[in-house]
Amino acid sequence: MPDDVYRQLHHALKSFIPESRMATDPLRTLAYGTDASFYRLIPRIVVRADNEAEVAGILRQTGEKNIPVTFRAAGTSLSGQAISDSVLLVAGESWQQWEVLDGGKKIRLQPGIIGARANGILAPYGRKIGPDPASINAAMIGGIAANNASGMCCGTAQNSYRTVDSIRIVLADGTVLDTGDEHSRAAFASTHGPMLARLDELARRVRADVPLADRIRSKFKIKNTTGYSLNALVDYSDPFDIITHLMIGSEGTLAFISHIVYRTVAAPPFKATALMMFPKIDDACRTARRMQDLPVVAAELMDRASLRSVEGKTGMPAMIQGVSPTTTALLVETQAADFATLSAHVREIADTLEMPMSTRSVPGGRTHEWQLAGAGMDVPAVFTDDAGRSDSLWRVRKGLLPSAGAVRRLGTTVLIEDVAFPIHSLAPATLDLQALFGRHGYREAIIFGHALAGNLHFVFSPDFGIPAEVDRYARFMDDIARMVVDVYDGSLKAEHGTGRNMAPYVEKEWGSQAYGLMGEIKTLFDPRGLLNPGVILNPNPRVHLENLKPLPPADPLIDACMECGFCECHCPSRNLSLTPRQRIVVQREIARLTASGDDDARLAELKKGYGWQGEATCAADGLCGVSCPVDVDTGKFTKTFRSRQVKGQPYQWLADRAADHFGPLTAGIRTGLSAADRLHRRIGSEAMGRLTGVLRRLSGNRLPAWLPSLPTAAAPPRGRSAGRGDRAVVYFPACVSRTMGPDPGDPLDAPLHEVTERVLRRAGYRVVYPERMDGLCCGLPFESKGFFAQADRKSRSLEAALLRASDNGRLPVLCDTSPCLERMRRTFGPRLTLFEPVEFTACHLLDRLTITRTEDPIALHITCSARKMGLDKAFMTVAEACAETVVVPYGIECCGFAGDRGFNVPELNSAALAGLKKAVAGCTAGYANSRTCEIGLSHHSGIPYRSIMVLVDRCSRG
Numbered sequence: 001m002p003d004d005v006y007r008q009l010h011h012a013l014k015s016f017i018p019e020s021r022m023a024t025d026p027l028r029t030l031a032y033g034t035d036a037s038f039y040r041l042i043p044r045i046v047v048r049a050d051n052e053a054e055v056a057g058i059l060r061q062t063g064e065k066n067i068p069v070t071f072r073a074a075g076t077s078l079s080g081q082a083i084s085d086s087v088l089l090v091a092g093e094s095w096q097q098w099e100v101l102d103g104g105k106k107i108r109l110q111p112g113i114i115g116a117r118a119n120g121i122l123a124p125y126g127r128k129i130g131p132d133p134a135s136i137n138a139a140m141i142g143g144i145a146a147n148n149a150s151g152m153c154c155g156t157a158q159n160s161y162r163t164v165d166s167i168r169i170v171l172a173d174g175t176v177l178d179t180g181d182e183h184s185r186a187a188f189a190s191t192h193g194p195m196l197a198r199l200d201e202l203a204r205r206v207r208a209d210v211p212l213a214d215r216i217r218s219k220f221k222i223k224n225t226t227g228y229s230l231n232a233l234v235d236y237s238d239p240f241d242i243i244t245h246l247m248i249g250s251e252g253t254l255a256f257i258s259h260i261v262y263r264t265v266a267a268p269p270f271k272a273t274a275l276m277m278f279p280k281i282d283d284a285c286r287t288a289r290r291m292q293d294l295p296v297v298a299a300e301l302m303d304r305a306s307l308r309s310v311e312g313k314t315g316m317p318a319m320i321q322g323v324s325p326t327t328t329a330l331l332v333e334t335q336a337a338d339f340a341t342l343s344a345h346v347r348e349i350a351d352t353l354e355m356p357m358s359t360r361s362v363p364g365g366r367t368h369e370w371q372l373a374g375a376g377m378d379v380p381a382v383f384t385d386d387a388g389r390s391d392s393l394w395r396v397r398k399g400l401l402p403s404a405g406a407v408r409r410l411g412t413t414v415l416i417e418d419v420a421f422p423i424h425s426l427a428p429a430t431l432d433l434q435a436l437f438g439r440h441g442y443r444e445a446i447i448f449g450h451a452l453a454g455n456l457h458f459v460f461s462p463d464f465g466i467p468a469e470v471d472r473y474a475r476f477m478d479d480i481a482r483m484v485v486d487v488y489d490g491s492l493k494a495e496h497g498t499g500r501n502m503a504p505y506v507e508k509e510w511g512s513q514a515y516g517l518m519g520e521i522k523t524l525f526d527p528r529g530l531l532n533p534g535v536i537l538n539p540n541p542r543v544h545l546e547n548l549k550p551l552p553p554a555d556p557l558i559d560a561c562m563e564c565g566f567c568e569c570h571c572p573s574r575n576l577s578l579t580p581r582q583r584i585v586v587q588r589e590i591a592r593l594t595a596s597g598d599d600d601a602r603l604a605e606l607k608k609g610y611g612w613q614g615e616a617t618c619a620a621d622g623l624c625g626v627s628c629p630v631d632v633d634t635g636k637f638t639k640t641f642r643s644r645q646v647k648g649q650p651y652q653w654l655a656d657r658a659a660d661h662f663g664p665l666t667a668g669i670r671t672g673l674s675a676a677d678r679l680h681r682r683i684g685s686e687a688m689g690r691l692t693g694v695l696r697r698l699s700g701n702r703l704p705a706w707l708p709s710l711p712t713a714a715a716p717p718r719g720r721s722a723g724r725g726d727r728a729v730v731y732f733p734a735c736v737s738r739t740m741g742p743d744p745g746d747p748l749d750a751p752l753h754e755v756t757e758r759v760l761r762r763a764g765y766r767v768v769y770p771e772r773m774d775g776l777c778c779g780l781p782f783e784s785k786g787f788f789a790q791a792d793r794k795s796r797s798l799e800a801a802l803l804r805a806s807d808n809g810r811l812p813v814l815c816d817t818s819p820c821l822e823r824m825r826r827t828f829g830p831r832l833t834l835f836e837p838v839e840f841t842a843c844h845l846l847d848r849l850t851i852t853r854t855e856d857p858i859a860l861h862i863t864c865s866a867r868k869m870g871l872d873k874a875f876m877t878v879a880e881a882c883a884e885t886v887v888v889p890y891g892i893e894c895c896g897f898a899g900d901r902g903f904n905v906p907e908l909n910s911a912a913l914a915g916l917k918k919a920v921a922g923c924t925a926g927y928a929n930s931r932t933c934e935i936g937l938s939h940h941s942g943i944p945y946r947s948i949m950v951l952v953d954r955c956s957r958g
Contacts, residue, residue, distance in 0.1 A: 001086065005065055006044045009087070012061045013047060021048040026602060027609035030589055031582035032088055035072070036135075036564045038413045038464065039080035039500055040549040043070075043088040050094040052258045056174040059256070062087055062530060063173060070532045071252035073111050073140035076565045077147060078416060079499025080547075081251040081535045091142060091256070093575055093891075100125065101261070106165055108261045111142025114569055117890060119267070127264040130158030133495070134398070137627070138566040145260050147497035148225050148249035152397075153297045153333075155453050156223055159495075161231070161248045163263045169247060169255040172526045179240045180261055196239040198524055202517070203242055206233040212513060219510070223420040223455050223494035225249050227506045227536060228518045246521065251497050252532040254525040268335035270342040272370065273390040274383040276330040277319060281434075283376050284328040285427035287353065288451035291332070292423060294352055295345040300331040300397045301451040303434070309403040309446055310396055319379055320396060327378060330451065331397050333390075334383075339368075346370045346383050355381075362386065400448050401459060402629035405562045408444075408461035410553050414562045415473075416459045417501075419484050420494035423454040429488050430456060436483065440476045455494045464548040474545055481505045500547075503538035554591040557637040558584045560630040567624035567634070572896035572912030577617040580624035580634035586610055587637075615641055617908050619898040620784055621864035642786030655787040659794055662735070663774035669739045673713040676706070677744055704903030709938035711931065714741035714751035719773050725764035729840075730805045731756065732770055732798075734817035735777050736931040737947075743935075746944055748954075752931065755953045756816050756837070762956060763848040770798075770805040778820040779827070784899050795827045802832055809833065814840050816949065818929040819899075822865035836866065837929050837949050842874040846881055849956040857885040859919075859926035861937055861945065864894040866929060878948060879927065882955040889919035897936040913940040927951045 010024060023029055023046040033042040049055045062069045070084035073091055095112030104125025109118055115136035119128040131144050132151035139149065145167075150159040166180025175191065178184035189196060207213050213234045220231045232245035247257060278284040281303055288299045304327050311321045320329065334349065336342035343359070347370075350357035355372040362369060367386035384390060405414040421429040430447065433456065437445040442460040449456035463469045484490040485508055492509050493502045507515040515537075522529070522537055534543060553559050561584045568579040578586065586606060593603040618638040625633030646652070658665055680688045685708050692706035717733050733753035741751045750758075760767050770776060776798045779791030802813050809831035815821040821836040828834065835843070862875045879886045896902065896912030917940060920926060926945035928934050937945035 009065055009067055010045055016057050026605050031578055031585050034563050034585045035075040035077050035082040037078050037080040038415055038549050039547050041083040041085040041547055043084045044086055046088045048090045055170045055256050058089055060174040068530045068533045071256050073142035074138055076135045076139045078496045079501040081497055081499035106261055106263055108259055109141045110259050111257050113141045115139050115144055122264055126267055128267040129262050130154050130163035130265045131160050138569055142257050145248055145257055146251050150495045152450055158265050161229055164248055165261040165263050167244045167247050168259045169257055171255045172531055179244045185240055199239045199242055203233040223453050224491040225495055225497050226491055226493040226509050228521055251535050253536050268337050270336045270339055272342055272346055272383040272385045273333045273393050274381040275393050276381040277378040278328050279378055280326045281328040281430050282427035284330050289423050294349050295334050297335050298333040299451045301449050302329045303447040306400050306446040306448045310399045404446055404459045406560050406630040411465055411551055412461040412463045414461055416457055418457045418494045418496050419490055421454045421488045421490040425488045426454045432483055436479055470545055481508055485509050498536045501544050503543055504541045550592055552588055552592040554587045558632055561632045566627050570623040570627050570893055572619050572894040573617045573908055576911035577613040583614045583634055616905050619894050619896050621894040622868055623864045623894055626868055639786055643788055646786045655790045659790040662777050666735055666739045670713040677712045705906040707939045709743050709935050711740035714739055717753045719769045721768050725766045728766040728768055728811050730768045730811050730813045732815045734820040737816050740931045743938055743944055752816055752947050756949045759953050763845045768805055770801040776801055778823045780820055780823045799828045818863045819865040822869055838874045838878045839871055841952055842877045851881055851955050854883050856924040857922055858883045859887045859923040861928040863928055863930045863933055882951050887920055887923055892916055895933045895936050897933050899932055902936045909936040916941045
């Protein structure tokens with residue numbers, strides 16, 4: 001398509017979509033050219049559409065100009081269905097509306113809602129959505145429905161096709177249809193009557209062709225996402241019902257899904273889980289087949305190579321270590337509405353499988369075990385209803401893909417395929433699959449999957465940078481197609497969608513007649529073939545071998561990234577600049593261009609753009625590492641990137657001076673805060689904002705931004721031991737709480753260190769302070785800017801001071817600021833016992849205080865550092881002990897203030913907290929445990945945010 005056509009489109013789109021929601025520059029189009037698959041296409045225009053009217057307008061404009069368009073939600077697709085070399089329409093975080101219907105029996109969801117969020121909404125009703133893909137914590141509803149994603153427990157009975165009630169779509173011509181609304185159906189019938197008639201004729205023709213209809217029914221008895229959902233033509237006769245179900249699994253090639261109504265399924269609260277070990281894979285497969293008619297919701301198969309990939313990992317059960325080369329495991333789970341039924345389920349499993357069973361209550365009586373023996377298992381299997389042990393067993397299964405991805409060779413691609421077989425063929429098919437790996441030299445491959453559905457996943461790591469490897473992969477895929485289709489009549493894509501990856505094999509699996517029917521469906525909905533072209537139906541027999549994504553080495557900190565996108569929903573800059581995945585995509589391309597020397601101009605442009613898009617707007621909070629399957633912390637990479645920028649003079653000299661004169665530096669900050677507060681009181685907020693805004697613009701944004709919630713100066717801590725309690729604790733007020741007091745006008749005008757000391761003494765603690773406290777720092781301000789040597793120097797000095805104050809570690813140490821405490825835990829040795837405020841309060845203070853709960857609703861912000869330390873439950877324990885109503889805004893994890901970044905790049909803080917004010921409406925105050933985070937939270941919420949120690953102080957005064 002000529003460049004001028006895209007320029008015309010861009011100009012037309014600007015008439016109703018802000019430029020800030022479009023991207024045409026090389027950096028951002030490159031960043032959006034990647035999904036979770038192993039393909040890359042760089043779009044010409046990326047558009048973030050915020051509503052249905054915008055989608056319709058975009059489709060009308062692209063239709064008029066004959067320009068292809070692809071839809072994208074989270075971009076976690078594995079088969080290349082969420083990328084484009086034309087227009088990429090992104091429907092993400094603006095599509096968050098939902099409505100629970102019929103007391104939880106149904107739910108209406110927009111496409112930008114993450115699957116796990118939908119289940120969280122339904123949890124109070126004891127319900128959930130049917131699909132349960134492994135990516136449910138990152139995948140959005142639009143992609144879950146468009147790919148007919150299933151998962152470990154839903155099988156074919158509870159996938160999107162079986163549980164969709166109605167759907168609202170925008171067609172290629174911009175027409176909106178809601179199949180659950182009578183008025184919409186009537187309007188559509190009046191404008192698109194011929195289309196409905198043609199669809200009715202297609203369905204009648206298929207149902208009249210008995211062999212074809214039977215073939216379609218047979219194909220969907222097992223998981224199948226190869227091609228379109230032809231079962232809609234035999235399962236339904238009403239054209240609107242047919243449309244509803246054709247949209248499921250259509251991968252954005254027929255229409256845009258603007259909302260979907262699901263019939264929900266029960267979410268039983270009682271579960272029992274066991275890991276069964278069998279001597280051979282066919283033993284495990286035969287047992288899984290016998291479980292099909294039992295109350296078993298999951299039977300996850302794992303071959304020996306899978307177990308080997310995780311057996312050395314922390315927390316893995318000992319029973320998977322050192323087993324024989326042919327050992328295969330089944331992870332089995334049963335669920336029930338009550339304990340008696342759960343116990344009966346386990347008994348039924350044991351009786352049917354002819355396994356002797358014994359039962360015991362675990363000491364304490366709160367959890368139970370059922371031991372099953374025999375039936376050819378290597379060791380007895382133990383069903384447990386203990387949530388912790390169950391999670392440990394599931395970590396075996398969930399750790400397979402991350403482990404395979406983490407140990408792959410540098411530059412190779414993590415490739416995960418999924419196929420399905422009739423359950424009676426699962427055992428021989430699995431053996432044949434293993435033989436295929438050996439024949440093609442993929443000896444590192446692992447096999448696992450959902451045995452109850454006959455669904456196998458296999459993972460291996462080819463190097464697509466080598467032409468011979470591409471040829472080997474092509475031969476392997478041809479053999480897979482022959483084996484799955486010709487030998488076992490299975491599905492080449494069970495749940496990951498056809499995409500580009502399996503498009504060349506759709507006709508082979510379905511035959512020419514059914515394949516022709518799919519072409520008719522595509523033409524009926526998309527006559528000009530503009531919606532996601534090349535996906536599902538593609539005449540190019542080598543499309544699965546083209547546009548392969550390069551994965552050159554860029555930095556050891558990020559090279560393990562699989563570009564799955566699981567990190568993106570946690571990133572505070574996701575709606576402002578780049579996400580962690582996109583930062584890595586850009587860095588890999590910079591590394592590739594640097595090594596090849598091909599395009600110096602493009603390289604320079606990417607490096608220049610990355611300065612703001614990648615580095616300046618990264619909060620470096622590390623939450624991406626928490627959610628990453630292979631533990632890639634892009635925040636850590638950003639800090640390393642900054643360290644390279646600040647090498648040499650004058651940066652190092654300035655950092656050394658700041659580190660060596662930290663006491664005077666903090667005193668200077670107090671002076672500045674006092675001066676700013678006096679000026680603010682004198683001229684008012686409006687004039688202060690104008691004045692500081694002008695000064696910031698004149699400085700080229702080098703001066704920090706002023707916020708009305710900028711704290712007053714804190715009086716320095718006395719630094720003397722206080723109290724006469726029967727217990728003692730070393731209290732280290734972080735530098736931010738030693739310098740920053742409450743917000744201007746806050747009636748709670750005591751600085752945090754005074755409040756904390758007051759609570760400690762009230763609980764009977766003697767408070768011990770480290771000596772020469774003004775010069776102490778954990779090093780975090782230096783680390784975040786890339787001054788690692790200075791950060792470590794400050795950290796060592798603080799550790800030595802705390803060791804002296806704590807009698808060489810005898811006394812516990814409390815730091816009142818979560819990010820500082822997190823760094824102390826990372827860098828200190830084992831002698832010190834370190835506590836963060838909520839942790840110390842939950843463990844040591846609540847039972848020594850008389851708490852009166854406040855009736856005022858409060859908001860809670862669990863800082864990113866607290867999340868990384870696993871303190872979410874402690875936060876809730878303290879907050880719920882002090883308040884009747886606690887609101888934790890969904891989707892706001894890192895506030896984006898990031899130390900001083902909220903002053904220097906205030907756009908990041910604004911983007912991260914865009915929905916905060918609405919989420920905390922009705923709350924009287926908010927609480928956190930980082931003073932700088934509280935500045936931004938107060939500014940963007942309209943309510944004061946304070947340390948959670950202030951809440952404990954307020955509620956324990958009596």
